[in-house]
Amino acid sequence: MAIMGFLARCATARDCPQVEAALTAMPGLSSYGIHRDCYVVAVAEAPSTELEPLLQQVKEIPGVLSCLVTSVNLEDEQDGGGMP
Amino acid sequence: MTFSRREFLKNSAAAVALSAIGGPALAASGPQTAEKWVKGVCRYCGTGCGVLVGVKGDKAVEVRGDPNNHNAGLLCLKGSLLIPVIYAEDRITEPLIRRGGKKSPLEKVTWDEALEFAASRFREAIKSKGPDAVAYYGSGQALTEESYLANKIWKAGFRTNNVDGNPRLCMASAVAGYLTTFGKDEPMGTYNDFDSATCFFIIGSNTSEAHPILFERIAKRKQSSPEVKVIVADPRRTNTSRIADMHIFFKPGTDLALLNGMAHVILRDEMDNNRFHQRYVIFMDNEGKPKTFEEYKAFLADYTPAKVQEITGVPADTVEKAAKIFAESSASLSLWCMGINQRTRGVWANNLIHNLHLITGHIGKKGASPLSLTGQPNACGGVRDTGSLAHLLPAGRMVANEQHRKEMEKFWGVPEGTIQPKMGHHTVALFEAMAKGDVQAVFIHCTNPAHTLPHLNKHTKGLETAFVAMTECFMDAETVKYADVVFPAAFWCETEGVYGCTERRYALTEQAIKPMGNSRPVVQILMDFAQKAGVDPKLIPYKNAADIWEEWRTLSKGSPYDFYGITRERLKKASGIKWPCPTEDHPGTNLRYVRGEDPLVPKDHPNPISFYGRPDGKVVVYLRPHQPPFEPADADYPFVLTTGRVIDHWHTATMTGKVPELKKAYPSAYVEINPQDAAKLNIRNGDQVVLETKRDKMTFPARVTDTCMPGLVFCPFFDKNKLVNRLFHDATDAASREPEYKICSTKVYKQA
Ligand code: SF4
Numbered sequence: 001m002a003i004m005g006f007l008a009r010c011a012t013a014r015d016c017p018q019v020e021a022a023l024t025a026m027p028g029l030s031s032y033g034i035h036r037d038c039y040v041v042a043v044a045e046a047p048s049t050e051l052e053p054l055l056q057q058v059k060e061i062p063g064v065l066s067c068l069v070t071s072v073n074l075e076d077e078q079d080g081g082g083m084p
Numbered sequence: 085m086t087f088s089r090r091e092f093l094k095n096s097a098a099a100v101a102l103s104a105i106g107g108p109a110l111a112a113s114g115p116q117t118a119e120k121w122v123k124g125v126c127r128y129c130g131t132g133c134g135v136l137v138g139v140k141g142d143k144a145v146e147v148r149g150d151p152n153n154h155n156a157g158l159l160c161l162k163g164s165l166l167i168p169v170i171y172a173e174d175r176i177t178e179p180l181i182r183r184g185g186k187k188s189p190l191e192k193v194t195w196d197e198a199l200e201f202a203a204s205r206f207r208e209a210i211k212s213k214g215p216d217a218v219a220y221y222g223s224g225q226a227l228t229e230e231s232y233l234a235n236k237i238w239k240a241g242f243r244t245n246n247v248d249g250n251p252r253l254c255m256a257s258a259v260a261g262y263l264t265t266f267g268k269d270e271p272m273g274t275y276n277d278f279d280s281a282t283c284f285f286i287i288g289s290n291t292s293e294a295h296p297i298l299f300e301r302i303a304k305r306k307q308s309s310p311e312v313k314v315i316v317a318d319p320r321r322t323n324t325s326r327i328a329d330m331h332i333f334f335k336p337g338t339d340l341a342l343l344n345g346m347a348h349v350i351l352r353d354e355m356d357n358n359r360f361h362q363r364y365v366i367f368m369d370n371e372g373k374p375k376t377f378e379e380y381k382a383f384l385a386d387y388t389p390a391k392v393q394e395i396t397g398v399p400a401d402t403v404e405k406a407a408k409i410f411a412e413s414s415a416s417l418s419l420w421c422m423g424i425n426q427r428t429r430g431v432w433a434n435n436l437i438h439n440l441h442l443i444t445g446h447i448g449k450k451g452a453s454p455l456s457l458t459g460q461p462n463a464c465g466g467v468r469d470t471g472s473l474a475h476l477l478p479a480g481r482m483v484a485n486e487q488h489r490k491e492m493e494k495f496w497g498v499p500e501g502t503i504q505p506k507m508g509h510h511t512v513a514l515f516e517a518m519a520k521g522d523v524q525a526v527f528i529h530c531t532n533p534a535h536t537l538p539h540l541n542k543h544t545k546g547l548e549t550a551f552v553a554m555t556e557c558f559m560d561a562e563t564v565k566y567a568d569v570v571f572p573a574a575f576w577c578e579t580e581g582v583y584g585c586t587e588r589r590y591a592l593t594e595q596a597i598k599p600m601g602n603s604r605p606v607v608q609i610l611m612d613f614a615q616k617a618g619v620d621p622k623l624i625p626y627k628n629a630a631d632i633w634e635e636w637r638t639l640s641k642g643s644p645y646d647f648y649g650i651t652r653e654r655l656k657k658a659s660g661i662k663w664p665c666p667t668e669d670h671p672g673t674n675l676r677y678v679r680g681e682d683p684l685v686p687k688d689h690p691n692p693i694s695f696y697g698r699p700d701g702k703v704v705v706y707l708r709p710h711q712p713p714f715e716p717a718d719a720d721y722p723f724v725l726t727t728g729r730v731i732d733h734w735h736t737a738t739m740t741g742k743v744p745e746l747k748k749a750y751p752s753a754y755v756e757i758n759p760q761d762a763a764k765l766n767i768r769n770g771d772q773v774v775l776e777t778k779r780d781k782m783t784f785p786a787r788v789t790d791t792c793m794p795g796l797v798f799c800p801f802f803d804k805n806k807l808v809n810r811l812f813h814d815a816t817d818a819a820s821r822e823p824e825y826k827i828c829s830t831k832v833y834k835q836a
Binding site for chain 2: 001002003004005006007009011014021028032033035037038039041042043049050052053055056064065066068070071072073074076077
């Protein structure tokens with residue numbers, strides 16, 4: 001499993017709570033809070049092959065302007081997937 | 085409570101994301117998900133985002149955005165997924181040769197044998213036909229030290245100026261545009277201008293896909309400052325237009341008329357900055373003859389909005405509005421890329437963008453600048469600045485200039501007359517010369533010409549005919565099929581070196597892990613090869629890349645490119661420094677040519693701006709008329725075909741194609757066609773569509789979408805199984821010699 005940190009940028013501050021709710025309803029996604037500059041701070045846990053479609057789905061959530069990746073960790077996949 | 089390793093990594097990922105938007109600052113000292121963090125630059129586009137590579141044991145395991153670089157910790161998906169590329173299964177890790185000619189298989193050999201095999205063919209070529217029988221074809225993705233070294237080996241060692249590379253295909257017109265207007269290459273602005281601009285004029289650039297992190301910065305600026313206006317001018321309505329206040333669809337190849345039309349409106353309505361252009365600007369026609377401001381105005385009389393509408397298809401009132409927004413904003417920033425450069429009049433189009441800034445004075449202040457976006461991560465720093473093209477010498481010097489040649493001969497310690505006075509072959513001419521047998525041996529580094537050259541059916545003959553030695557990391561690069569020798573090159577963070585991105589920022593990628601298998605850093609390959617090929621060892625006295633940097637930085641001293649203050653030690657600490665930077669205590673320059681900002685302008689200079697690129701201290705507004713493209717659509721070939729990138733692939737996908745999630749997003753090439761055209765031709769989504777040009781015909785699945793304006797079709801060029809460049813002609817700009825990839829005529833029909 002890859003672990004990807006990213007930011008979902010919302011169009012307005014009003015959009016943030018519903019974006020966060022939609023995002024956390026998706027499997028493998030967790031929110032780490034809403035930032036005052038209209039960002040939802042999120043982490044995805046998914047096979048690396050699923051990261052791109054997952055980001056696409058997030059981009060399609062109403063109110064999301066863009067998704068920005070900040071890190072991708074592939075330690076688990078490099079090690080053969082045995083991470084606790 | 086105990087955290088699992090997975091929980092720990094998730095919390096770390098969140099902390100890193102938060103730090104990118106001004107949360108608690110994190111860098112290599114952040115959550116320790118890796119044993120060490122090594123600073124570098126993304127391997128892909130000219131945005132030049134800073135990265136941190138996390139290493140555990142002897143493996144790279146994580147990529148984070150560097151919070152201290154211009155990207156403030158943010159990356160696009162491509163950049164964040166660089167690690168699977170390092171460990172791709174088809175990495176080339178051993179030297180390979182073909183003993184029995186082009187049709188024989190590649191065989192694994194020792195380094196010594198591969199180097200001698202290549203060197204002997206170079207020696208033979210030089211012996212039989214002279215120095216111009218050999219060539220180097222480089223890349224805007226090569227490290228600066230590699231390009232500088234190759235340039236020196238070929239121009240001063242082999243004594244040929246046959247040194248060119250893929251930047252000829254992407255930004256040569258931008259170079260010639262800056263040179264002709266300002267007297268020196270490279271922009272005066274930086275990415276900092278994005279945070280102050282109130283008008284973004286984006287023309288011929290799909291910034292959202294080709295430079296995603298820059299696009300985000302524009303989008304953020306617009307979101308936070310409602311007064312900011314974005315104008316996008318492009319025959320395709322790409323994702324970039326999502327944030328535009330105005331999208332200008334112009335007929336392909338009519339950009340010159342549009343730009344002159346905007347200038348016409350600005351002068352007609354007296355929205356120009358008279359004080360600025362009286363003080364700093366001279367006017368010239370195409371022959372370089374001086375003209376007056378009144379003559380310029382008279383020239384623009386032909387470009388009334390109504391006339392421009394006839395030529396470009398852009399409604400007259402749109403031309404009026406765009407000119408007004410551009411001129412009246414407090415700070416206008418122009419951004420352009422291949423849509424302007426890859427044209428037979430690409431240099432003129434560059435000049436006309438500069439004209440808009442010079443007549444309005446939108447230059448030399450925060451947020452106001454013409455800023456050409458570079459396609460590759462090190463075309464600027466590595467190739468343009470080191471002069472690694474057929475007509476250039478380092479730090480803005482020209483091959484044709486005797487004084488410049490003498491300066492370089494003295495610096496390199498070679499006898500006067502060593503550097504040849506005649507320009508070498510530019511890219512298209514080089515591959516023609518290879519096909520004719522005039523150039524018999526070529527060294528190709530870090531690029532894939534069998535995929536990227538225009539009119540591929542013609543130019544692969546050069547690769548079939550000449551002896552080809554190449555460095556490569558990946559076996560599936562199309563050019564490997566033509567290689568006689570393949571040197572396995574260390575990839576990205578397996579070696580160290582400098583990249584210089586769009587904004588004059590030099591940044592170091594440090595070595596994070598060992599080169600894979602038997603691959604080696606390219607500076608070592610080049611030096612070993614040159615020695616065996618007979619180059620005087622005194623010319624290449626380096627132990628490593630740092631020694632080469634030291635020589636290059638010393639050479640820049642006192643030149644208009646002065647970065648003597650950017651030492652290796654500073655590069656190790658800083659996440660990039662912008663030149664000019666003449667001393668070690670200088671922080672780097674944001675506003676080039678501006679007194680008080682640019683250290684090369686004396687503090688007591690009488691003018692606030694000093695355009696020192698030209699001896700007269702002036703900049704040039706050119707009278708450049710509209711000219712059609714080389715091959716416009718006609719009755720027989722009624723559509724225009726254009727090409728470009730998609731967000732998830734880099735160039736020929738030899739790297740991004742290794743990442744399953746990127747490949748899945750764009751598995752193969754397609755043709756975009758407007759719904760109106762599709763309806764006329766009875767084409768539906770997914771139908772197989774034939775594109776037939778005067779060179780070749782190919783079939784692609786259709787994507788029916790209003791991205792393209794009617795009459796235009798688009799195919800991306802990343803797919804090696806559908807080499808769309810077979811369809812394009814190889815006509816080039818008369819000055820820059822950059823090919824016109826953006827426009828050729830084609831038939832379009834549904835496959836029977
Ligand atoms: S925008 Fe360009 S430089 Fe930045 S991460 Fe993406 S590909 Fe790399």
